[in-house]
Amino acid sequence: MGNGTETRPMIEAEGLVKHYGQTRALAGIDFAVPAGTILGLLGPNGAGKSTAVRILTTLALPDAGRATVAGIDVVKHPGEVRRYFGLAAQDATLDPLLTGRQNLMIVGELSGMRRAVSRTRAAELLTQFDLLDAADRVSKGYSGGMRRRLDLAASLMTRPPVLFLDEPTTGLDPTGRQMVWDAIRELLRDGVTILLTTQYLEEADALANRIVVVDHGTVIAEGTPHELKEASRSAHVEVTLAAPHADAEGAIAPLVVGRVHASDDGRRLSAGVDATSGLATALVRQLDAAGVLVDNIEVRRPSLDDVFLALTGGRIADDGADRDDDGSRPRGRADDHEVREVRS
Incomplete structure (x- = not known):
């Protein structure tokens, strides 16, 4: 060569x-x-x-x-x-x-x-x-x-x-x-x-x-x-509730960045955050004040999955066209996230 x-x-x-x-x-x-x-x-x-x-x-x-x-x-x-x-x-x-x-x-x-x-x-x-x-x-x-x-x-x-x-x-x-x-x-x-x-x-x-x-x-x-x-804007927080609660999204909205995502059953809430120091304590206080019981809070740095979904707008297939580059059926999906968006 x-x-x-x-x-x-x-x-x-x-x-x-x-x-x-x-x-x-x-x-x-x-x-x-x-x-x-x-x-x-x-x-x-x-x-x-x-x-x-x-x-x-x-x-x-x-x-x-x-x-x-x-x-x-x-x-x-x-x-x-x-x-x-x-x-x-x-x-x-x-x-x-x-x-x-x-x-x-x-x-x-x-x-x-x-x-x-x-x-x-x-x-x-x-x-x-x-x-x-x-x-x-x-x-x-x-x-x-x-x-x-x-x-x-x-x-x-x-x-x-x-x-x-x-x-x-x-x-x-x-x-x-x-x-x-x-x-x-x-x-x-x-x-x-x-x-x-x-x-x-x-x-x-x-x-x-x-x-x-x-x-x-x-x-x-x-x-x-x-x-x-590292270039991703924020870390990520996931809150698991003891039971779904109508006021949960609103309670955590002031402490997170952008939209709050909720799982289909309403028990898991996730969102981006700019700062992680003292975040878990602040979230517990906010949720407790709203009468929301919490099972678990996890704060983590962004994963490659988070980066990928942020960059591609959360899409898996191209504009809903479930096809490969040349129009053929794809072999699989990059990821599956059963969540719905909730505006804060």
């Missing part, structure tokens, strides 16, 4: 624009991923995440802009750039009529590996992803989680310096998700550059060096997880 890869971005998008018919998927998106780091690409369904990955992995052409992987233009030199990356897309692309071992070995051999090397590498990955016992079973009989892990293993067959992971743990149970997280951390220690899209905000918080938040095909925020949380 030549000299200077330590400072040159290994993945770069500059002004990417993409339309699917009348639908604008990307509207001039920019981001860069330095070598040996993980960038988390976050956004509601339909925000443009998967479209950006498709362009960077030569599966779609941009209408405008430029994209490079390992310094190579993905439009001008698609064949060359494919040598440098692995891709685990949202949907598994392996042959269901082949065994897990055969699927991995074919990927290796098509990439130029000698058969013996391919067999050894396949065995390593089957062990790493806890698939060795099922290695010689036809993969159409695998569970959804097993197929997802096999697809991830296939993306790592050639030990690529760049890896694109498009929602890599969707559909996995907690054990399978942790297994993938451990593998990603090991890849990072080995110097692999990773672009990660995910619907699990705790996943981006745990793994990503930097996060780019995308909405309506544009970048609306960028920074480390810590920077994004």
